[in-house]
Amino acid sequence: MIKGITVFLVFVSLFALSVCGCRKNESGDPQLSSQSTEQDFAKIHKNVNFNQGDKEKMHSAGMPTDDSTYGGHGMTSVHGKKEKVDPNKVIATVNNEKIIRSDLDKILERFKNHVNPAAITSMEQQITDQLVTQCLLRQFVGEKKITVSSEVVDKEIAKMRENIKSNPTTKDRTLEQFLEFQGSNIDELKTAINMSAAIENYVSKDVDDKKMEEYFIKNISKFNGETATASHILVDTKGKTAQEELDKARAKIESIKKELDEGADFTELAKKYSDCPTGKTGGELGTFPRHGAMVEDFAKVAFATEVGKVSDPVKTEFGYHLIKVTAKTPPKDVSFSQVKDKVRDDLVALEMNNLINNLREKAKIEITLQ
Numbered sequence: 001m002i003k004g005i006t007v008f009l010v011f012v013s014l015f016a017l018s019v020c021g022c023r024k025n026e027s028g029d030p031q032l033s034s035q036s037t038e039q040d041f042a043k044i045h046k047n048v049n050f051n052q053g054d055k056e057k058m059h060s061a062g063m064p065t066d067d068s069t070y071g072g073h074g075m076t077s078v079h080g081k082k083e084k085v086d087p088n089k090v091i092a093t094v095n096n097e098k099i100i101r102s103d104l105d106k107i108l109e110r111f112k113n114h115v116n117p118a119a120i121t122s123m124e125q126q127i128t129d130q131l132v133t134q135c136l137l138r139q140f141v142g143e144k145k146i147t148v149s150s151e152v153v154d155k156e157i158a159k160m161r162e163n164i165k166s167n168p169t170t171k172d173r174t175l176e177q178f179l180e181f182q183g184s185n186i187d188e189l190k191t192a193i194n195m196s197a198a199i200e201n202y203v204s205k206d207v208d209d210k211k212m213e214e215y216f217i218k219n220i221s222k223f224n225g226e227t228a229t230a231s232h233i234l235v236d237t238k239g240k241t242a243q244e245e246l247d248k249a250r251a252k253i254e255s256i257k258k259e260l261d262e263g264a265d266f267t268e269l270a271k272k273y274s275d276c277p278t279g280k281t282g283g284e285l286g287t288f289p290r291h292g293a294m295v296e297d298f299a300k301v302a303f304a305t306e307v308g309k310v311s312d313p314v315k316t317e318f319g320y321h322l323i324k325v326t327a328k329t330p331p332k333d334v335s336f337s338q339v340k341d342k343v344r345d346d347l348v349a350l351e352m353n354n355l356i357n358n359l360r361e362k363a364k365i366e367i368t369l370q
Contacts, residue, residue: 091128091369094135103131104369110182128369136359137199146198156193157186203351204344212343216336222291222346223339224331228302230323231266231283236275237319253313253320260310266324275319283324298323 087102107127112120157175164170164178179185216223235253240246256273260266270283278284288294290303301314302323311323336343 091367092132092135093364093366093368094132095139095363095365097135097139099128099131099135104128124369128367132365132367133356133360136356136363138195140355140359141195141198144202146202148194148197148201152197153190153193156197157189199352199355200348203355204348207344207347207351212340212347213336215347216339216343219291219346220334221331222289223342224334225329226290226303226331227287227329228290228325229287229327230285230302230305230325231270231278232276232285232298232324233266233270233274233279233283233322234276234318235273235320237315238317249320250313253322257310257313257322260322266310287327287329303328 085101085105087100087105089101090098091101091104092099104124104127108120108124112123161175164173164175170178175189176186179189233253233256235249235256237246237249240249252273256269259269267282270279273279274283276283288299288302290299293299294302295316295318297314297316298321301311301321302325305311305323305325307325307328309325311321311325313320313322315321
């Protein structure tokens with residue numbers, strides 16, 4: 001059985017489509033309405049797989065699919081198009097295997113009308129990076145001759161069909177319709193599942209009970225239900241490298257903090273100043289756990305801030321934040337047996353990340369995307 005948090009995490013970052021944020025692997029996912037087939041599809045199946053069918057797999061595996069899970073940041077459609085690029089232009093080479101522009105465009109076309117135009121270039125870079133990762137993993141599976149039984153693949157497809165039928169938003173559609181809409185078919189989906197299952201089998205072979213218990217003890221805060229509810233104001237620094245620009249951003253966040261200290265309303269200042277799309281709703285981020293959702297620097301400060309208080313400015317890869325904590329859920333007593341499956345998922349994801357890093361270090365990779 002393919003667990004919900006395994007190889008598919010490799011592809012999560014394709015939904016990191018905007019230009020600011022604080023969540024891991026994303027900076028404000030687009031909020032997609034349910035007014036069209038494409039938008040329904042993207043909303044229900046939050047993750048993109050390069051072999052076409054894994055968004056359905058993600059949903060059936062129990063991964064988060066509601067927009068609010070990732071912040072629901074509204075985006076405008078793209079106005080204007082780039083000059084057409086040769087579809088056969090090589091954008092990356094991985095161990096002498098070429099990735100061409102059409103590979104990227106096939107994915108980009110699905111979502112580009114639902115993201116901020118300013119984010120398209122960044123999105124192209126992310127997709128290219130993920131195509132490189134996919135290529136590395138495919139090469140690895142071939143070299144190691146890792147296979148899985150057809151029964152495993154058939155079982156996963158059956159789960160997808162059942163999931164589609166049980167979801168009110170998709171019950172009148174079929175898996176084949178979703179695949180056809182994405183220019184794919186069942187055979188390609190089977191190939192994707194086969195590869196994913198093969199990789200999971202490989203990375204999970206050393207994940208035994210002893211290793212899981214040790215990981216559980218060292219990372220208890222990941223499993224004890226501790227959460228915080230918060231809002232933030234962001235002054236974006238992504239892409240800014242000049243010290244003058246960074247100093248200006250720091251001065252701006254400090255000025256906003258001064259206004260708050262003098263009694264200004266946090267919600268109103270978020271709407272006025274925040275560079276994050278959540279500013280439109282007063283900077284609300286919802287409720288999140290101590291680990292796994294937000295980048296560490298952000299989460300550390302959020303959980304250290306008293307309820308009702310606003311933090312001092314905190315710097316993350318996205319920029320400078322002010323965090324207002326509105327509620328906290330204290331940790332609960334939890335035993336290893338209660339969260340064993342979750343512990344396994346975390347460890348498998350960690351092993352997957354290690355595998356990808358090792359493959360990247362050893363591979364000859366050249367990115368030629370312009």
